Amino acid sequence: AANEKGATHEIAHGKFSFIDLAGSERGADTTDNDRQTRLEGAEINKSLLALKECIRALDMGASHVPFRGSKLTEVLRDSFLGDARTVMI
Numbered sequence: 001a002a003n004e005k006g007a008t009h010e011i012a013h014g015k016f017s018f019i020d021l022a023g024s025e026r027g028a029d030t031t032d033n034d035r036q037t038r039l040e041g042a043e044i045n046k047s048l049l050a051l052k053e054c055i056r057a058l059d060m061g062a063s064h065v066p067f068r069g070s071k072l073t074e075v076l077r078d079s080f081l082g083d084a085r086t087v088m089i
Helices: 035-059 071-080
Strands: none
Touching: 035 071
């Protein structure tokens, strides 16, 4: 963007995504082993697998990255494309 004196300024954009993937990774590890808990654990695992597949495709320079594999990867899509810098903790 240029100001009235013709000087240009860079505009930086940032995004923080806080995503809690804590939960029941294995249904057998939970004391409350009900159906809902097992389904939530399965969804978490599905999301993590989809995220792994996207990272692998990006690392290999694949022409197609399967971001539609889960809601998680769809939400994080712009964090992996272009000149984005991403850190996962």
